[in-house]
Amino acid sequence: MTSVFNFTFVPWFRSVAPYIHKFRHQTFVVGIAGEAIAAGKLQHLAQDLAMIQSMGVKIVLVHGFRPQVSEQLKAKGHAARYSHGIRITDEVSLDCAQEAAGQLRYEIEAAFSQGLPNTPMAGATVRVISGNFLTARPVGIVDGVDFQHSGVVRKIDTAGIMRSLDMGALVLMSPFGFSPTGEAFNLTMEEVATSVATALQADKLIFVTEIPGIRIHPGQPESEDNPIDTELPLVTAEKMLTELPAANQPTDTAFYLQHCVKACKGGVERSHIIPFAVDGAILLEVYVHDGIGTMVVDEKLESLREATVDDVGGILQLIEPFEKDGTLVKRSRTEIERDVGNYTVIEHDGVIFACAALYPYPEARTGEMAALTVSPQVQGEGDGERVLKRIEQRARVTGLESIFVLTTRTTHWFLKRGFVLVDPDWLPEARKRKYNWDRKSQVLVKKLGNA
Known part of the structure; x- marks a missing residue:
């Protein structure tokens, strides 16, 4: 008991x-x-x-x-x-x-x-x-x-x-x-x-x-x-x-x-x-x-915005359960602090309920959307969609022509939102060198038109 x-x-x-x-x-x-x-x-x-x-x-x-x-x-x-x-x-x-x-x-x-x-x-x-x-x-x-x-x-x-x-x-x-x-x-x-x-x-x-x-x-x-x-x-x-x-x-x-x-x-x-x-x-x-x-x-009350260093703790708390069950690749506090400017978050009353990061590969005119996470408390309310749209907007402003994701669990969610499956060999050379062939993540790409 x-x-x-x-x-x-x-x-x-x-x-x-x-x-x-x-x-x-x-x-x-x-x-x-x-x-x-x-x-x-x-x-x-x-x-x-x-x-x-x-x-x-x-x-x-x-x-x-x-x-x-x-x-x-x-x-x-x-x-x-x-x-x-x-x-x-x-x-x-x-x-x-x-x-x-x-x-x-x-x-x-x-x-x-x-x-x-x-x-x-x-x-x-x-x-x-x-x-x-x-x-x-x-x-x-x-x-x-x-x-x-x-x-x-x-x-x-x-x-x-x-x-x-x-x-x-x-x-x-x-x-x-x-x-x-x-x-x-x-x-x-x-x-x-x-x-x-x-x-x-x-x-x-x-x-x-x-x-x-x-x-x-x-x-x-x-x-x-x-x-x-x-x-x-x-x-x-x-x-x-x-x-x-x-x-x-x-x-x-x-x-x-x-x-x-x-x-x-x-x-x-x-x-x-x-x-x-x-x-x-x-x-x-x-x-x-x-x-x-x-x-x-x-x-x-929900604020969709770019993350600051004050959000690191909230991001870690949000993604931790998904790292434990293997949905996300584990990221250290140091890594998130270093890359916090890449993150977009949805904050409600001081609590982070959704996040994602954009890692540009300018030489290939593409960028990786990583760590897309929505709290179980608000799943199904459209927060994932809102974060995705903001990431797409940030990518366009940066001059990227596409964004890609690596996933083992949520392939259908991305397919419904305009992504297409590609072979891992499609990845930019810098990202291909870090690809975990044991994890066998699927690679999905979405071309960015004009917003």
Whole structure:
């Protein structure tokens, strides 16, 4: 049993480590829907956020309180009223919002104070700081509807929040604000979280919500052909919003998506929508390559580029399993460091997922593409094709008329992409002298036309 655990744990931990390094000292704004707390998820969410903070991430937590306020109103026999997806906050609703905010703040601080043995928070000391970090103004009258004590964010005390984060504290914010004259306003968690993330230029905005994310075909039921879209480019998300009906309920597709789009347009590179129903959803979204919900990004995270010396470790880690099983010829660190300028890589969030090298033979007007490797995690997603096209482009720029590969396992992949089999005697003289006749690699050549 122990050996099986070790076998699974070690590669898992190694796969997580690059994300731990990347996110250290970054700032995450996490908006937790009040429904998550009402569903009893607070304890596990607090534990997961405490773990993330222990790995060097600065966290601002904004809680919602829709169901808690509605419950207070129901107990008082007062009907909840909404318009434009916003609660109309009269005097009774304002009192209920203040009571709910106070109670939730107490529950959240208590959850972060439980450093019990044999729990993920054992020995943890999480300082929670909350205060009047935002000023608000009234929503006012919209389309003839007076929203009374409902407000919107006027200003965020960025410096105050950053000072608290720099002291190692977790900053807790309620969807509640005050005007410069001391008047209280009820706000929405989504608007507060979006405004804070934008003001701080946070690295991530994460909504922990009732919905699992945005499906590839919004509005259609869950199916194998309609899974969650794990990465949604900003331009696609904006187009989607123009085609979706107005959002009045949190379960409407556009409800959280509109805030993710606003945050990304405001400078937050990544905004996430994840389900609180899945235990560990925040950990799965942040530390697993494909995540669990939907991430809206203002640019494609995958970067196709030429390698630098900083990529040597990542290239070695990527190609090592393929060298061990004989798919690739073994290359030393010294060799890769020497030739790193020949490599093209695809990098995603600081992790190398694909690579290949181009070795020119100018006298023969050809070049060898070597060490073409794609991580098993992303095979079948077109990364090999993208690297091949970049290598072809680099070869053309160098004035080469063809590229060739030597392979023992992937002949058909290259044949489908315009390569043809040739005899090893075709190889340039310099390469022929290094040909391993015992390995019996097949040689495939592709002529390069104009791009």
